[in-house]
Amino acid sequence: MKNEKIANPASTNNANLNAKKPEIIKKPFTRKPGQTMDVARSKNIRHFTPLTKPASRAPQHTPDIKHVRHPLAVRTDHIRQSLAKAIAHPKTLKEIKNEAISEAMQRPEPIQPKTGFFKKNKKFINIFSISLAVLIITAAIVYFNIPAISVRVASMQSGINATFPQYRPDGYSVNGPVSFKDGEVTINFKANTNDTKFTIRQIKSAWDSSAVRNKVNKDSSGEFITTEEKGLTIFTYNGNAAWVNGGILYSINGNAPLSGDQIRRIATSL
Numbered sequence: 001m002k003n004e005k006i007a008n009p010a011s012t013n014n015a016n017l018n019a020k021k022p023e024i025i026k027k028p029f030t031r032k033p034g035q036t037m038d039v040a041r042s043k044n045i046r047h048f049t050p051l052t053k054p055a056s057r058a059p060q061h062t063p064d065i066k067h068v069r070h071p072l073a074v075r076t077d078h079i080r081q082s083l084a085k086a087i088a089h090p091k092t093l094k095e096i097k098n099e100a101i102s103e104a105m106q107r108p109e110p111i112q113p114k115t116g117f118f119k120k121n122k123k124f125i126n127i128f129s130i131s132l133a134v135l136i137i138t139a140a141i142v143y144f145n146i147p148a149i150s151v152r153v154a155s156m157q158s159g160i161n162a163t164f165p166q167y168r169p170d171g172y173s174v175n176g177p178v179s180f181k182d183g184e185v186t187i188n189f190k191a192n193t194n195d196t197k198f199t200i201r202q203i204k205s206a207w208d209s210s211a212v213r214n215k216v217n218k219d220s221s222g223e224f225i226t227t228e229e230k231g232l233t234i235f236t237y238n239g240n241a242a243w244v245n246g247g248i249l250y251s252i253n254g255n256a257p258l259s260g261d262q263i264r265r266i267a268t269s270l
Helices: 009-020 071-088 093-106 122-144 146-158 209-219 260-269
Strands: 172-174 179-181 184-191 197-204 225-229 232-237 240-245 248-254
Touching: 146 179, 146 184, 209 232, 209 240, 225 260, 232 260, 240 260, 248 260
Parallel strands: none
Antiparallel strands: 172 184, 179 184, 184 197, 197 248, 225 232, 232 240, 240 248
8 A cells, every 4th residue: 555656636637638628620711602702891881982993094006116227327328339339330521521411400490589579670779769869859959049040040141240149038038030131130039928028139330338328328318327247338228238349239128127137148148
C-alpha cells in the first residue's frame, strides 16, 4: 500500500476534459448555386445610390502619320541629279541657250495689276495740273493788273508817261475804263458801298510848284494845305489835291472824303 502512487485529482480532471472535448473540423466555404453576395438593404436607408455602369469610351482614331521629306533635302537631291546628269552628258553653249529660250517661252506671263486712269496717266495729269495752276496764276495777275495795263496802253496812246497808283484807298475800285486823249490820261475811282468817287488826272504840263500853288489858291479861295513829301510839294483842299512832277501835272478831284494822309500816299505811289 505504501508503494502505491496517489493520483493527482487536478491532473485527472484535465485528462478527462481533454478526452471529452470533441475536435471541431472547419469546412471550407462553398457558395451554393444561385447564392449571391448581395447585402440586404434596409428600406429606412436612403443614401445609397443605384449602381450605374461606367460610360464606354469611343475608340480614338489615330491619324496615319506620313513621312514627309524636308524641302531642302528634296532640293538637294534635285541639284545632285542635275549635276550628275550634266557631268554624264555635257551640253554645248548652243543647247543651253536653246533650253533657256524654250523655258522662257513656256513660262506664263506675269499678270499685270489693273491700274486706274489716274495711275496710268500720272505723268499727263501732273503736266496738266501744273499748266492749269500756271494759267490760273497768270489770269489772276492779269486780272489784278488790268487797270495798270490799261494805263500803260493809254500812256503810249496819249504820249505822256502816265502811271497807275500802287496805293488805293480801302473801299474804292476803278470805275470804268481808263480814258485818254493827247497829252492827258484820266482814271476814275468809285466807292464800293456808296456813290462817292474821285478822279486822278495826269496832264502833260510845263508848270512848276508856284504855278500850281496859284491855281489851287484860286480854286480854294486861299484855304489849302501845303505838304512836302518825298520831294513833292502837294497842295490839298476839301479832299482835292494838285502837284507837279517830271513835266506832268497831277490832280485829284471829286466828292470822296479823302484824308490828307490818303492823298499823300496816292501822290507818292504814282
